[in-house]
Amino acid sequence: xxxxxxxxxxMEKPGLWLETGEHxxxxxxxxxxxxxxxxxxxxxxxxxxxxxxxxxxxxxERVVRFGPALVNPSKIICIGLNYSDHxxxxxxxxxxxxxxxxxxxxxxxxxxxxxxxxxxxxxxxWEVELxxxxxxxxxxxxxxxxxxxxxxxxxxxxxxxxxxxxERGGQWVKGKSCDSFAPIGPYLVTPEDLPDVQNLRLWLxxxxxxKQDGNTANMIFKIPFLLSYxxxxxxxxxxxxxxxxxxxGVGLGxxxxxxxxxxxxxxxxxxxxxxxxxxxxxxxxxxxQKNKEALx
Numbered sequence: 001x002x003x004x005x006x007x008x009x010x011m012e013k014p015g016l017w018l019e020t021g022e023h024x025x026x027x028x029x030x031x032x033x034x035x036x037x038x039x040x041x042x043x044x045x046x047x048x049x050x051x052x053x054x055x056x057x058x059x060x061e062r063v064v065r066f067g068p069a070l071v072n073p074s075k076i077i078c079i080g081l082n083y084s085d086h087x088x089x090x091x092x093x094x095x096x097x098x099x100x101x102x103x104x105x106x107x108x109x110x111x112x113x114x115x116x117x118x119x120x121x122x123x124x125x126w127e128v129e130l131x132x133x134x135x136x137x138x139x140x141x142x143x144x145x146x147x148x149x150x151x152x153x154x155x156x157x158x159x160x161x162x163x164x165x166x167e168r169g170g171q172w173v174k175g176k177s178c179d180s181f182a183p184i185g186p187y188l189v190t191p192e193d194l195p196d197v198q199n200l201r202l203w204l205x206x207x208x209x210x211k212q213d214g215n216t217a218n219m220i221f222k223i224p225f226l227l228s229y230x231x232x233x234x235x236x237x238x239x240x241x242x243x244x245x246x247x248x249g250v251g252l253g254x255x256x257x258x259x260x261x262x263x264x265x266x267x268x269x270x271x272x273x274x275x276x277x278x279x280x281x282x283x284x285x286x287x288x289q290k291n292k293e294a295l296x
Contacts, residue, residue: 001047002187003033003152005067006060009110012067015060016050017187023060026050033070033188038135038151038238043190067110069154069185070133073239076103076182077230078129078158080172082220082245089253098221098229103158103243104177111185111277115159117263118178119284123162124261127246128204128212128269130197131156132223133188138236146224149236152188153197155274156243157204157267159183162252162260184241186275194273198222202247204269206261211254212269214247 002017006025013027029049031037050057080099081087087094109115117124135151158176165175194200197216204212221229226244230236251259261267263283270276 001043001190001193003043003046003190004063004069004185004187005033005071006063006065007067008065009067009113012071015063016046023063024050024054025058025060028053028057033239034072035074035237035239038133039137043135043151065110066112066186068108069111069188070239070241073105073108073133073241074237076105076107076241076243078103078176078243079221079226079245083214083218083247084220085214085218085248086246086250086253089248089250094220098226100230100233101172101176103173103182107159107177107179107182109180109183111155111183111275112279113180113183114282114287115183115267115279116178116180116287117261117281117283118161118164121161121163121178121284122260123252123258124281125160125162125251126204126206126211126261126267126269127158127160127250128202128271129156129158129243129246130200130202130216130271130274131184131241131243132227134227134236134238134240134242136238138227138231141228141231143224143228146227147191149227150191150223151238152190153194153274154184154188154241155186155269155271155277156241157183157269157277157279158243158246160250162258183277183279186277189274200272200274202269202271204249204267206267207265211251212247212249214249216244218247219244
């Protein structure tokens with residue numbers, strides 16, 4: 001199954017992609033893709049409901065806007081330096097244990113929404129990543145049983161402001177949590193539709209030029225290990241997002257010197273089986289001027 005959400009910002013509805021290529025509006029199911037949905041085995045219930053009711057669901061001729069693929073996760077946990085080539089390009093040692101940091105949930109945005117270059121930013125960077133979504137409450141989980149706790153997988157661009165991240169006190173979360181720095185989706189794909197999640201191509205371009213082209217086979221720490229490892233330190237809740245790291249090719253690692261994003265740049269990215277996304281970069285000043293009357 002491929003779940004998605006669609007509609008204007010803050011007014012999204014749940015949808016479902018069918019193998020026929022159709023996009024269904026399943027809002028009559030009565031639930032959004034929230035923590036409660038996942039905690040109550042929502043994917044299985046939705047699957048059964050669609051068998052009986054899918055023929056009556058509206059078909060979307062065109063999805064005008066994809067929203068974030070799920071709503072209000074309790075946390076976004078990210079794994080740093082999880083591809084050895086990325087660790088090398090940044091000058092960091094290959095980690096012996098997973099490097100963990102958080103990303104504020106207020107950074108979440110739709111996969112094709114504009115990304116705001118933060119005020120006073122000079123080093124906004126890109127990172128294509130595979131993210132997984134926790135499907136059940138998980139605490140002290142063994143690696144062998146980890147797959148039972150995964151609801152699905154998503155495409156995530158882990159935008160980073162490198163000066164905020166590295167040069168402003170060493171707290172990574174500051175460079176990772178700016179508004180719009182977590183475009184997720186367009187789809188949340190359930191595990192049965194990704195039989196080999198550790199062998200997926202992931203890629204990213206900036207203004208049409210390929211910057212990243214890697215494979216999830218090259219992760220240092222694989223997904224079952226990551227879920228088990230994280231559960232030794234914190235309780236993972238249904239709907240939590242875990243982003244699993246990025247391959248080489250980020251702006252920080254460009255040669256002969258780093259390259260960062262500017263207003264008007266177009267970033268496109270994708271992962272096999274998960275779809276693709278596209279973001280236009282806009283300055284905070286221009287975005288604020290355009291949107292300030294709409295802010296609460």
